[in-house]
Amino acid sequence: MLSQDRSQTTRLETELLLEAIFQRYGYDFRHYAPASLARRIQIQLRRQKAQHISQLIPVLLHDSKAFDHFLLDMSITVTDMFRNPLFFKELRETIIPRLKTWPYVKIWCAGCATGEEVYSLAILLQEEGFYDRCQIYATDYNKRSLVIAKDGIYPLNKIKNYTANYNNSGPKASFADYYHAKYDSAKMNDNLKKNIVFSPHNLASDSAFGEMNLILCRNVLIYFDKQLQNRVLELFEESLCAGGFLCLGAKESLQFSSMVDKFAPVSQKGNIFRKIYRQQEMDDVC
């Protein structure tokens, strides 16, 4: 087969596979970025010892265990405590003082993976003496990751790296204050969890979360194509109250998106944006 025919066939098979999954299970991967999608599908081909993508369709439609593996393979859960420490420093120094002017603050951490990002945020808010006035909603479509996130138990061998990141984020205490080590695990302190609600939410198909003051969605949009990125950014615009803040990952941007005129950059360093509001909208500030 000519290479052009082969790539057209691969594209067609991929579309059929993703459409079948959407129709059968309601999970919508039809607008994930093609390069990342192709790598995930290669993993499935190896796992199922299949030669062609179309052979995956009956397997994934009829075998729920195979579909569970597919879901896990589709979710890239790479994360870290205080990932990109300078972002957390910027959040602490530039955004938290502004958030403190609100009596009560609602935060959405979308695509929270196994929870390291949300515990980092809880630590930061506690150190700023502000955590009791915050409610954090931590969501991901990967339910297995959410179980790990709720437990807040991480391998002890990661603590060295977590501590180094924490130390670079402008901290006010010691990272060791926030966990208890037991055997080869580190369990995050229960008081960090008290204002966090972990819940499933799919950015590709679910609706907005109302009246958020701050949204973190870092290192998630890079896996989506332009159309899905726009959908998600519209969801965030709808979910934020007037003057609310949106934090994206270092490689993500609002440039060329449908929402570029709805936000103003607040920090280039932290990739943080503020929803633009007209003065009269301030009466509605949540």
Ligand SMILES: C[S@@+](CC[C@H](N)C(=O)[O-])C[C@H]1O[C@@H](n2cnc3c(N)ncnc32)[C@H](O)[C@@H]1O
């Ligand atoms: C690379 S992790 C980023 C984790 C964390 N935000 C960070 O920056 O360290 C990407 C996460 O996005 C989640 N994700 C991917 N597609 C999603 C979707 N449609 N809805 C919700 N979460 C999604 C994955 O399950 C994964 O946990």
